[in-house]
Amino acid sequence: MGGVSARLEDLPLRDDLRGMTPYGAPQAPLPIALNVNENTHPVPEDVADDIMDSIALALREVNRYPDREFTALREGFADYLGHGLTRDQIWAANGSNEVLQHVLQAFAGPGRTAFGFGPTYSMYPLLTRATGASWVAGTRAADYTIDAEDAASQIAAVDPDVIFLCSPNNPTGTPLGLDVIEAAYEASTGVVVVDEAYHEFAPHEERSALTLLPGRERLIVSRTMSKAFAFAGARVGYLAADPAVVDALRLVRLPYHLSALTQAAASAALRHAPAMLRMVDDIAAQRDRIIATTAALGYTPHDSWTNFVLFGGVDDPAITWQRLYDRGVLIRDVGIAHHLRVTAGTEEETTAFLDALASVGSDA
Ligand SMILES: *Cc1c(COP(=O)(O)O)cnc(C)c1O
Numbered sequence: 001m002g003g004v005s006a007r008l009e010d011l012p013l014r015d016d017l018r019g020m021t022p023y024g025a026p027q028a029p030l031p032i033a034l035n036v037n038e039n040t041h042p043v044p045e046d047v048a049d050d051i052m053d054s055i056a057l058a059l060r061e062v063n064r065y066p067d068r069e070f071t072a073l074r075e076g077f078a079d080y081l082g083h084g085l086t087r088d089q090i091w092a093a094n095g096s097n098e099v100l101q102h103v104l105q106a107f108a109g110p111g112r113t114a115f116g117f118g119p120t121y122s123m124y125p126l127l128t129r130a131t132g133a134s135w136v137a138g139t140r141a142a143d144y145t146i147d148a149e150d151a152a153s154q155i156a157a158v159d160p161d162v163i164f165l166c167s168p169n170n171p172t173g174t175p176l177g178l179d180v181i182e183a184a185y186e187a188s189t190g191v192v193v194v195d196e197a198y199h200e201f202a203p204h205e206e207r208s209a210l211t212l213l214p215g216r217e218r219l220i221v222s223r224t225m226s227k228a229f230a231f232a233g234a235r236v237g238y239l240a241a242d243p244a245v246v247d248a249l250r251l252v253r254l255p256y257h258l259s260a261l262t263q264a265a266a267s268a269a270l271r272h273a274p275a276m277l278r279m280v281d282d283i284a285a286q287r288d289r290i291i292a293t294t295a296a297l298g299y300t301p302h303d304s305w306t307n308f309v310l311f312g313g314v315d316d317p318a319i320t321w322q323r324l325y326d327r328g329v330l331i332r333d334v335g336i337a338h339h340l341r342v343t344a345g346t347e348e349e350t351t352a353f354l355d356a357l358a359s360v361g362s363d364a
Contacts, residue, residue: 016132023126032329032352034343037170037198037308039230041279041346043269050266058264066260072362073263076270077238081223083210088243092266093257096197096224096237100164101127103220103239105252107191108133108162115160117146119336121170121195128162136160144172144302148183162188167209168198171334171341173304175202181209185216191245193220198306200228200280201287206305210240217242225266227307228280229273236266283307286344293354308343310336324362329353 009018025036034040043051074087081090093099100123108114110132116124118137123134137227140146155163163184167176174196185192194209209221222239225231263340269276290309291301300312314320317340319334329352342353 003028013090016129020126020129023123024315026330028325028330030325030328030330032349034345034349034353035330035332036232037227037306037343038232039227039279039283039307040343041230041283041347043230044272044275044278047269047272047275050213050272051265054264054268055261058260058261062138062260062328064260065256066263068256070258070263073258073270076267077240080270080273081210081240082210083213083240085210085213085240086257088246089213089240090238091246091249092236092238093253093314094235094237094262095226096195096222096239097123097127098235098257099222099237099239100124100195101131102191102249102252103191103193103222104128104131104133104162112161113158114162114164115155115158115190116164116166117151117169119144119334120164121197122334123168124164133161140172144169144174146176146180148177148179151180152183152187155184155187159190160188162279163188163190164195165192165193166195166197168202170197170306171308171336172310173302173306173308175206175303175305178207178209178212181219182214185212185219188218191218192209192216193222193239195222197222197224197227198225200277201284201307202305213240213242217231217244220245226271229269229276230279231266231269231276234262234265234269236262246339261349282347283344286347286350288341289350290344290354294357297345297358308341310334311341312336314338314340318359321358324353324356326361327356329356344364 074090077090078085078087108131112133113136114128114133115136117140128135136158168174181194199208213219220239220241224237287304294298294301294311302310317333324331329341334341
């Protein structure tokens with residue numbers, strides 16, 4: 001095709017998409033990539049072999065459409081989550097981003113509203129607006145916590161159709177009490193989504209929002225294989241909710257949305273859940289080391305129950321980000337004044353980040 005390419009403004013784009021910017025965490029081939037909260041430990045060799053065998057088997061029938069109901073995979077997730085969940089309460093898609101998109105397509109859309117307490121996961125507003133709904137951001141305390149009473153009054157004032165509670169919160173790492181989830185549910189008539197993308201990194205004795213599901217048909221708990229499970233490249237996210245919620249999601253998904261290869265890979269990985277999750281405690285230890293060392297360097301790290309740390313006290317985040325980049329270390333400027341976010345990597349990667357940060361100093 002010849003000629004000059006058109007500009008976005010020249011196209012008959014939907015009016016409500018004009019002026020929007022796509023999700024754009026930089027993808028740069030740097031030696032130390034700690035910017036998008038992946039598990040930086042590779043899948044163990046023996047597990048990778050078994051996943052490969054499962055994919056090879058699925059490939060022999062790839063001339064046929066896959067199981068539209070991904071039955072075996074839903075059973076795998078129900079077993080993994082426990083809490084007496086059964087497969088009719090489970091949904092999955094290509095990353096929890098697609099799971100959240102399904103939720104918004106079913107429960108938000110034109111004329112409706114989705115809500116979250118900012119700063120929170122940057123994809124919520126993008127996914128919301130792409131369904132034609134509007135996004136309303138609530139507020140948090142200065143340390144990014146939310147208490148039950150404040151949450152309930154903010155939600156009651158907006159009366160949203162979909163509420164996102166990120167637990168623990170990205171990009172701040174902040175834990176969220178179950179009492180806040182209960183209060184948010186009571187204060188609303190909409191669907192309440194608790195995004196537990198990082199739950200596996202929380203202290204092991206902490207209860208999941210899954211324990212709140214019985215008797216709450218508007219409550220949804222979403223998870224992902226992208227973080228603790230070291231499976232970001234496979235694109236698999238899932239949720240647990242009332243079977244009626246799952247039926248609602250069937251109305252909006254594309255038929256056969258989970259490929260046979262994805263289903264085979266994810267089911268095989270779930271069979272090896274303990275091995276896939278083996279590095280979680282090690283990663284949490286590196287996270288705590290980042291908190292201690294950044295504090296010793298004079299920064300102000302925030303409490304985190306995730307695999308990343310948000311630290312404040314950065315004079316000019318863009319300059320510090322660039323100096324780290326020049327030293328081969330990629331972290332994230334999440335747009336919060338005087339803050340940067342870094343993912344806990346392997347011990348070596350974490351050391352490389354901390355050494356680089358010490359060498360750049362906090363002065364611009
Ligand atoms: C990373 C992340 C997700 C998951 O994304 P996937 O699409 O499953 O890779 C969901 N929610 C939050 C808060 C995240 O940080």
